[in-house]
Amino acid sequence: MYESILVPTDGSDTAELAADHALALADAFDATVHVLGVVDVEGEAGPFDVGGVDDEFVGRLEADAEAAVDSVVDAVGDRPVETAVVDGDPADAIVDYAAEEGVDLVAMGTHGRTGLDRVVTGSTSAQVVRESPVPVVTVRDVDGSLSTEYDDVLIPTDGSPAAEVAVDHGIAVADAFDATVHAVYVIDTMALAGGADTTMAGGGGGVATGDLLEPLVSSGEDATEGIAERAHDAGLDATTQVVEGSPGSALVEYVDTESIDFVTMGTHGRTGLDRVLLGSTTERMMRHASAPVLSVRHENPE
Structure with missing residues (x-):
């Protein structure tokens, strides 16, 4: 690679x-x-x-x-x-x-x-x-130290071509270090909040149900399972998760709670109500994630 x-x-x-x-x-x-x-x-x-x-x-x-x-x-x-x-x-x-x-x-x-x-x-x-x-x-400097032993590699995805370009890199790094792959899809609740037929749990604590949410959960499961299958084909362990929240904040939090050692992500993703990975999300990860971030730039054919 x-x-x-x-x-x-x-x-x-x-x-x-x-x-x-x-x-x-x-x-x-x-x-x-x-x-x-x-x-x-x-x-x-x-x-x-x-x-x-x-x-x-x-x-x-x-x-x-x-x-x-x-x-x-x-x-x-x-x-x-x-x-x-x-x-x-x-x-x-x-x-x-x-x-x-x-x-x-x-x-x-x-x-x-x-x-x-x-x-x-x-x-x-x-x-x-x-x-x-x-x-x-x-x-980024996190209290002067970051492990160079990568046991857990995060690959965020939204199923878009921009996210897909980073998958091979993430699996290659995980394979080189015999790491577990974490495939994560974030449903952008801020983008969904203004959509029709959407119910906010607890008066704004997150999207609970609705016509907009259900297909995104299904899409997230498909996207993350696709990455997990590719990881398994490479002989690696993999875990999948579909979460709700602001993409940048949710991914930074996931890095911390799951003790992620390395992140691989595309720099652009979908736009509109179902967007997940944007340039701003990548830059937020660069500034705040407590792990190295490998950014793979997607060339938009448009």
Whole structure:
């Protein structure tokens, strides 16, 4: 599935944590590791100060980027590794490198340095997910540690083509780590609340019954069972669940309550009353889920 994995780094704690997960995935898939440092002169100095930047300042940024790259290389061990330090906007540089070098996966932190010496930021990771030609694993710092032993892998689905593109990736990761697959379908109760023939339980505690709910429960069961069958075909254990709620919040809660170690999801899903996975849901997972999130971007043919 993954023959080469790109690890952008700025030397921050979150970037180092993402590198740990990238190396775990590289070991599991026997992949070559690419380590990238980006010298963002304009971002560091500010757009109005670039003209006054001297060689010493640029040299300091380059030295910091090289040191960040070297720190990851030291952790790679005997695995094949390629390195690069480039100039430019971090998100653009990461996306361009992924395309030009033909890597199969990007793994990066969701937040990097702050203040004048920042390189990789939350907005950078979101932009990379939106524009990357390959799937992106984002890792946020959760009390300084996240297990790189993936025992439980979550694959959210709404049955749409956008969700389907992530299923193969989720099963591949689960297979590499011999993990249990969790297939989850979220019925968006906020979208259903204004629909006809819908009864809210407890005066708004969730959709209880109605013409709109029943077919979605059936669709959810079909979608999750389909993933479970594919997991079983790969020799993996699998569990399915159809839940109600706001998709982003429900999935974040599921990650916590079920001690999920890794999430694989599409970046876009259905729209309208039966939507589940949207770009906003993916970004919420990136910001709040206590597990790495592998986002697979779906190209809308429209």
